[in-house]
Amino acid sequence: MKDVAIKIDDISKIYKLYQKPTDRLKEALGISKKLLYTEHYALKNVSFSIHKGETVGIIGTNGSGKSTLLKIITGVLNASKGNTTVHGRISALLELGAGFNMEYTGIENIYLNGTMIGFTREEIENKLNDIIQFADIGDFINQPVKTYSSGMFVRLAFAVAININPEILIVDEALSVGDVFFQAKCYKKFEEFKERGKTILFVSHDLSSIAKYCDRVILLNRGNLVAEGSAADMIDLYKKVLVNQLDDENQKSDIVKTNMQDQWKNRLIINPNTNSYGNYLAEIIDFGLFDDKGNITNNFIKGRTFTLKMKVKFNAEIQDPIFAFTIKDLRGTEITGTNSMIEKIGVLKTQIDMVKEISFMQKIDLQGGEYLLSLGCTGYRAGDFDVYHRLYDICNITVISDKNTIGYYDMNSIVNIK
Known part of the structure; x- marks a missing residue:
C-alpha cells in the first residue's frame, strides 16, 4: 500500500532468561541436553500499520513492550519473528544522547548524527543554523558533549532529530527531560510536522499529550497488542489495564479476589x-x-x-x-x-x-x-x-x-x- 509508512506484521521478540551465567555458556557450547532457559516474550504476535501523515501514540504500562517495539522499527533490535516494513527516512529519539560521541563537540555530533540518519554533509550544513537555534544551548554547542547537562543532551538530540527533515519521526519519552519552555517548543514543532503531512510515532506516559496530538493510539500490555483506536477510547481502556480490570480473556489478571481486594x-x-x-x-x-x-x-x-x-x-x-x-x-x-x-x-x-x-x-x-x-x-x-x-x-x-x-x-x- 502506497500510503503506509510503517507496517508491523506478526512481530515477536523473545528473550532467553537463564538462572545463572554458566547455563548460558553450557547452551552455547552444546554440552547440556536440558533446556537451561525460560522464554520471555517482550512482544508477542503484534501487527498494525501506520499511514503516512498520521500521528500515532503508543501507550502501556512499564514492561508492556513499547520501547522494544520502537527499537525494532528503527533497526536497533532484530525481531525474533515477523516482518517490519518502513517507507520513508526515519529520525528517532529513543534514548537520551544515543549516538553521541562524548568527546565530540555539539557541532561535531550534529554532523555525526545527521550522517548516521543518512543525510549528506551538504544537507546537514543547510540545516545547521536551524538546529543550533532550536537547541538553544549557547556556547556549549562548541564544547564536548561530556560537559553537557541532561537537559542539554535532549535539546541537542531533539533539535537534530526534528530539524533534519525526516519523513518519519519517532520519539520515546525524551521530552520529559526538557524544561516546560523547551517542551512547548517541541510540541509546536509537532504541530508543524502534522501540517506538513509527516508521520509521527509517539510513546509517552503523558496522556494529555497523547490525547491532544495523536490521531490514533495503540495500547500494549505485557507484550500483547490489546487494541487500537481513538485516543479517548484507548485511554479509557488503559485505565482498566492500570487497575487490572481489563476484560479481554488474554489479559485477565491472575489476582484472586478476597474481601479486602473487593474494596x-x-x-x-x-x-x-x-x-x-x-x-x-x-x-x-x-x-x-x-x-x-x-x-x-x-x-x-x-x-x-x-x-x-x-x-x-x-x-x-x-x-x-x-x-x-x-x-x-x-x-x-x-x-x-x-x-x-x-x-x-x-x-x-x-x-x-x-x-x-x-x-x-x-x-x-x-x-x-x-x-x-x-x-x-x-x-x-x-x-x-x-x-x-x-x-x-x-x-x-x-x-x-x-x-x-x-x-x-x-x-x-x-x-x-x-
Missing part, C-alpha cells in the same frame, strides 16, 4: 506515605474514584464528570458529622474542594457500627495535570471542632486534557469573532 481503594494507586490522623470516633474505611462510565480509576478526562465515594464507619454516636474532600496541586496549594455542610447535605445522628456511603459527583474543569486528593470526616462536639478521621494526600488524580487554558481551571469560554 474500592485497592483498585486505585494509593500514596504509601499518606498522613492519616484523628480520634477515630468515625473512620474512613473505604473510598473510590469513578469516571463517567463507572470505572474505578485515578485518571479522568477534562470536561467529563467523576464521582468520589467514601464509606465511613462510626465508632461512636455522633451528631451532624461533616464529610469533605480537598484537591491540591503538587506544591500543596488547595485548588478546590467541598463538604457536606457547605452543600447543605447532612446526617443528623449516627449509631455505633453504622456505615454511611457518601458520594460527591462533579464535572472536571481542572487543567490537565497531576493533583492530590485528601478526605475527611469532622464535626462539632460541645461547640468545639473535632477531627474524627482525615486522610491527607491519599491518592493522585490525573486530569487528561487536550486544551489547557490559563490558571487552575477552565472557564469554558464561548468565543465569537465578528
Whole structure:
C-alpha cells in the first residue's frame, strides 16, 4: 500500500532468561541436553500499520513492550519473528544522547548524527543554523558533549532529530527531560510536522499529550497488542489495564479476589506515605474514584464528570458529622474542594457500627495535570471542632486534557469573532 509508512506484521521478540551465567555458556557450547532457559516474550504476535501523515501514540504500562517495539522499527533490535516494513527516512529519539560521541563537540555530533540518519554533509550544513537555534544551548554547542547537562543532551538530540527533515519521526519519552519552555517548543514543532503531512510515532506516559496530538493510539500490555483506536477510547481502556480490570480473556489478571481486594481503594494507586490522623470516633474505611462510565480509576478526562465515594464507619454516636474532600496541586496549594455542610447535605445522628456511603459527583474543569486528593470526616462536639478521621494526600488524580487554558481551571469560554 502506497500510503503506509510503517507496517508491523506478526512481530515477536523473545528473550532467553537463564538462572545463572554458566547455563548460558553450557547452551552455547552444546554440552547440556536440558533446556537451561525460560522464554520471555517482550512482544508477542503484534501487527498494525501506520499511514503516512498520521500521528500515532503508543501507550502501556512499564514492561508492556513499547520501547522494544520502537527499537525494532528503527533497526536497533532484530525481531525474533515477523516482518517490519518502513517507507520513508526515519529520525528517532529513543534514548537520551544515543549516538553521541562524548568527546565530540555539539557541532561535531550534529554532523555525526545527521550522517548516521543518512543525510549528506551538504544537507546537514543547510540545516545547521536551524538546529543550533532550536537547541538553544549557547556556547556549549562548541564544547564536548561530556560537559553537557541532561537537559542539554535532549535539546541537542531533539533539535537534530526534528530539524533534519525526516519523513518519519519517532520519539520515546525524551521530552520529559526538557524544561516546560523547551517542551512547548517541541510540541509546536509537532504541530508543524502534522501540517506538513509527516508521520509521527509517539510513546509517552503523558496522556494529555497523547490525547491532544495523536490521531490514533495503540495500547500494549505485557507484550500483547490489546487494541487500537481513538485516543479517548484507548485511554479509557488503559485505565482498566492500570487497575487490572481489563476484560479481554488474554489479559485477565491472575489476582484472586478476597474481601479486602473487593474494596474500592485497592483498585486505585494509593500514596504509601499518606498522613492519616484523628480520634477515630468515625473512620474512613473505604473510598473510590469513578469516571463517567463507572470505572474505578485515578485518571479522568477534562470536561467529563467523576464521582468520589467514601464509606465511613462510626465508632461512636455522633451528631451532624461533616464529610469533605480537598484537591491540591503538587506544591500543596488547595485548588478546590467541598463538604457536606457547605452543600447543605447532612446526617443528623449516627449509631455505633453504622456505615454511611457518601458520594460527591462533579464535572472536571481542572487543567490537565497531576493533583492530590485528601478526605475527611469532622464535626462539632460541645461547640468545639473535632477531627474524627482525615486522610491527607491519599491518592493522585490525573486530569487528561487536550486544551489547557490559563490558571487552575477552565472557564469554558464561548468565543465569537465578528
